[in-house]
Amino acid sequence: xxxxxxxxxxxxxxxxxxxxxxxxxxxxxxxxxxxxxxxxxxxxxxxxxxxxxxxxxxxxxxxxxxxxxxxxxxxxxxxxxxxxxxxxxxxxxxxxxxxxxxxxxxxxxxxxxxxxxxxxxxxxxxxxxxxxxxxxxxxxxxxxxxxxxxxxxxxxxxxxxxxxxxxxxxxxxxxxxxxxxxxxxxxxxxxx
Amino acid sequence: xxxxxxxxxxxxxxxxxxxxxxxxxxxxxxxxxxxxxxxxxxxxxxxxxxxxxxxxxxxxxxxxxxxxxxxxxxxxxxxxxxxxxxxxxxxxxxxxxxxxxxxxxxxxxxxxxxxxxxxxxxxxxxxxxxxxxxxxxxxxxxxxxxxxxxxxxxxxxxxxxxxxxxxxxxxxxxxxxxxxxxxxxxxxxxxx
DNA sequence: TTGACAAATGGAGACGACCTCCATATTTTA
DNA sequence: TAAAATATGGAGGTCGTCTCCATTTGTCAA
Numbered sequence: 544x545x546x547x548x549x550x551x552x553x554x555x556x557x558x559x560x561x562x563x564x565x566x567x568x569x570x571x572x573x574x575x576x577x578x579x580x581x582x583x584x585x586x587x588x589x590x591x592x593x594x595x596x597x598x599x600x601x602x603x604x605x606x607x608x609x610x611x612x613x614x615x616x617x618x619x620x621x622x623x624x625x626x627x628x629x630x631x632x633x634x635x636x637x638x639x640x641x642x643x644x645x646x647x648x649x650x651x652x653x654x655x656x657x658x659x660x661x662x663x664x665x666x667x668x669x670x671x672x673x674x675x676x677x678x679x680x681x682x683x684x685x686x687x688x689x690x691x692x693x694x695x696x697x698x699x700x701x702x703x704x705x706x707x708x709x710x711x712x713x714x715x716x717x718x719x720x721x722x723x724x725x726x727x728x729x730x731x732x733x734x735x
Numbered sequence: 736x737x738x739x740x741x742x743x744x745x746x747x748x749x750x751x752x753x754x755x756x757x758x759x760x761x762x763x764x765x766x767x768x769x770x771x772x773x774x775x776x777x778x779x780x781x782x783x784x785x786x787x788x789x790x791x792x793x794x795x796x797x798x799x800x801x802x803x804x805x806x807x808x809x810x811x812x813x814x815x816x817x818x819x820x821x822x823x824x825x826x827x828x829x830x831x832x833x834x835x836x837x838x839x840x841x842x843x844x845x846x847x848x849x850x851x852x853x854x855x856x857x858x859x860x861x862x863x864x865x866x867x868x869x870x871x872x873x874x875x876x877x878x879x880x881x882x883x884x885x886x887x888x889x890x891x892x893x894x895x896x897x898x899x900x901x902x903x904x905x906x907x908x909x910x911x912x913x914x915x916x917x918x919x920x921x922x923x924x925x926x927x
Numbered sequence: 928t929t930g931a932c933a934a935a936t937g938g939a940g941a942c943g944a945c946c947t948c949c950a951t952a953t954t955t956t957a
Numbered sequence: 958t959a960a961a962a963t964a965t966g967g968a969g970g971t972c973g974t975c976t977c978c979a980t981t982t983g984t985c986a987a
Binding site: 944947954957 | 958959972983987
């Protein structure tokens with residue numbers, strides 16, 4: 544999949560400069576409002592170079608958050624290894640909301656990556672979905688969650704949380720969505 | 736709020752033509768891919784006229800779905816008047832998914848309207864949120880749902896469903912999200 | 928070191944979508 | 958019917974996005 548490409552020295556340097564600039568802009572919150580060309584100017588490279596390294600704004604966003612998303616996935620695996628499955632899932636989902644809350648850009652990025660209509664799901668997005676799928680599967684095997692549902696619904700809920708990041712009461716509502724999902728995932732009442 | 740503006744005869748005619756064209760494109764599924772200018776050409780009006788009547792694509796989308804959204808709100812009120820509150824809420828949410836499934840454009844529109852970062856929430860979106868808020872409040876008063884949660888979480892979940900409309904397994908996942916939300920909304924198990 | 932080849936650069940300018948402006952046309956009013 | 962008010966349309970300005978290719982930079986073998 545990820546064919547190794549021995550990058551030339553200057554190429555690697557420019558690429559790093561672009562990423563560094565993008566990270567700064569991300570932290571400042573202006574990533575999605577800045578002209579794409581300006582990343583180049585800010586990083587001191589030409590526009591052509593920018594586009595060769597990152598064909599789209601989404602590609603750049605993904606690269607910026609590549610580490611962060613990988614960390615989230617690691618965290619998922621770690622939780623899964625050390626906690627009962629249901630608890631691992633809950634902790635992970637709560638942690639996702641924390642992350643989105645702390646890094647405004649992450650919510651925007653995730654929702655952008657997930658909504659990517661270009662078909663090919665970005666690697667980070669796919670990895671994240673796999674992590675959630677594993678967590679849910681483990682909880683299922685443990686008998687902690689109902690068996691008529693898969694991880695897609697959870698992804699969709701996360702998607703909603705990310706996409707709605709500008710709602711006035713976002714944090715509280717996001718926590719509520721997670722609570723609803725987690726409570727809903729247990730065996731439903733038998734009085735239905 | 737909505738100041739009555741006696742529209743001139745030709746103005747009303749052009750407006751209607753634009754709406755008719757937009758409806759057709761909506762049903763064909765191409766609304767969000769078509770150049771905004773082309774709505775004008777297709778409807779046989781000038782671009783200036785298009786922009787005077789509908790300053791943005793979102794405004795046009797809202798106008799197209801004004802009737803549909805109003806119908807959804809009416810339906811919510813009607814369900815609320817004829818069914819136990821919890822059942823009314825469930826039926827309404829299921830119906831929303833049906834609607835989004837049947838009219839591909841509606842999901843896209845709702846998610847676009849809700850995500851509208853321009854601050855001022857469009858009228859249709861606000862009306863819909865009010866309808867959901869009322870349904871949840873009624874269910875709460877009836878004691879059918881937990882009391883530590885409001886309608887915002889439900890809106891967020893709907894948002895996620897709409898925003899994720901291009902997921903391969905959308906329909907099943909959307910139904911699952913609704914199920915999770917509804918089951919989660921009941922009193923949680925006491926073994927937590 | 929040097930020559931030759933491959934890899935990468937940068938930025939001018941093509942392109943395309945969005946939107947404005949105003950001379951002209953249509954409707955309404957008196 | 959004439960004047961005033963209202964609406965039209967589309968040429969063209971603006972602004973991001975993205976491409977193209979002449980030039981520069983790095984690599985490697987001799």
